Amino acid sequence: MFTLHQFQNLRAAQAFSDYLTALNIKNKIQHDDFYYQLLIEQSPLLPRAQAELELFLQNPNDPKYISVSWHTGTTNNDSDHLAYVHSNIISNFISHAGLITHSVFAFCVVIFTLTSLGFFNPIPSVFAFFTQQPFDYTQSWRFVTPAFLHFSLLHIVFNLLWWWQLGGIVEKQHGKQRILILFFFSAVAANLAQYYLVSPYFGGLSGVVYGLVGYCWLYGKLNKGSEVNLPNSYFIFLMAWLVFGFVDLLPVNVANYAHLLGLFAGLVLAAICSKIKI
Template sequence: MTVLHSFEHLRLAQAFSDYLNSKKINNIIQQSEFHHQIIIKDQAQLIQAESELVQFLANPTKSEYLSASWESGSIEKNSTSFAYADSNLLSNFKQHGGLITHSVFIICLLIYGGSELGFFNPINSIFSFFRTQPFDYLQSWRFITPAFLHFSLLHIVFNSLWWWQLGGIVEKKQGKQRLLILFLFSAIASNLAQYFLVGPYFGGLSGVVYGLVGYCWLYGLMNKGSQVHLPNSMFAFLLGWLVLGFIDILPVNVANYAHLVGLLAGLVLAAACSKLKL
């Protein structure tokens, strides 16, 4: 069996698979964390499949591709499966991560919800970074807790979904301790960097998210076949987002140094774990 192509969207993968089936080209769809791969079962049909792929990618909305799905009944089947997935959304959420993933996710939501209900000042005063030096080490939680603060809906949606996706992978594949260490290390490092290089007025989980990005990408690169990985295309996209923040053309305020140092923290931890075979 041979991998013909990887699609990011299931609907496109299903449409092409159905079309190949209509042409009597035996194939299956194999799902990974981020892609849907078209696998050709018969090597003798590979050249024909490659030719069909070129035409499909040039115009995937042609009526003949949609007709193939209708004729195979896949549209109805997929509608049912998506409805089933929606009805089991909570179950899917729980299964993807573990205690650490879910706890951080829920804490961020609760704090954001409290802020939106008018409790911003007391919440901010409790969880924000130190305002002055020397630091009061009796309040050492402040090295970490700015990661739980978010200041807009877009801010928390972006951060929490990436945390759930990547944090869930790390926790499920490598355990709670690894994710907790990654969270604490990248949170403290990114918060300290943002404080010393910019100032004390910041918040958000994005430093930790970039820690996860760096960790998953490099760990997968150094450990071929590992289930903890991040595709190069996705890493490049998030790296580009980081660069745009430094250029200062984004429509929102961004804690650039928290992002950068969080990324570096994740890379360091991935390299250390790989070298130590952890």
């Protein structure tokens, strides 16, 4: 099968798929983590399909595409579409990621909920980073646990969405051991950097998230065709977010050095894993 085009919108993909079917050009839609891919068999009709695609992209709202969908019976109204989304959201959430990804997600939510309800102050708490040296290595969990602390709804939503998306991909494709190594390696690197360069008063999963960003982006670049990858557009957006944090243009306070060192940790791990082919 040949990937004719990658759509970001399911309705557009379905409309063009129906149109090709009406032209007796066999095709199917396949959904990955970012796009709806329209696949077509390699055949003498391929040049015609490519020509039709150019016309469709120029005017996707042309009535002829909508009318074909109606005739094939695949056009759904908004309420039908929403009902489908709602009925599948839980199963999609579960199936996208594995045990480690979901466990970290759930633990962050529990800690944030308890914090919001006033059961404890995250800083200082048993999960916060060390406040003085020498470190008490009998409490070595503190090198990692600041990653579970979040201080606002925007903070935790941003982090958990990216953690679920990218962590789920890594765990599903590379296994539990890899996501655990990535989690601990980027968390410790990010937390130590923030401690030494700023202060011990910080928290959040964003250092790990940037570890995932670096890992997925570079691994995809070094291993063409890998399921573990990050499109350049997403990578550029997150790099811009990182820069905005350093120049203080974001609406919230962020642990900039944790982000930077987490990113570096992910890049290093991706390079190592690609080099030794694991």
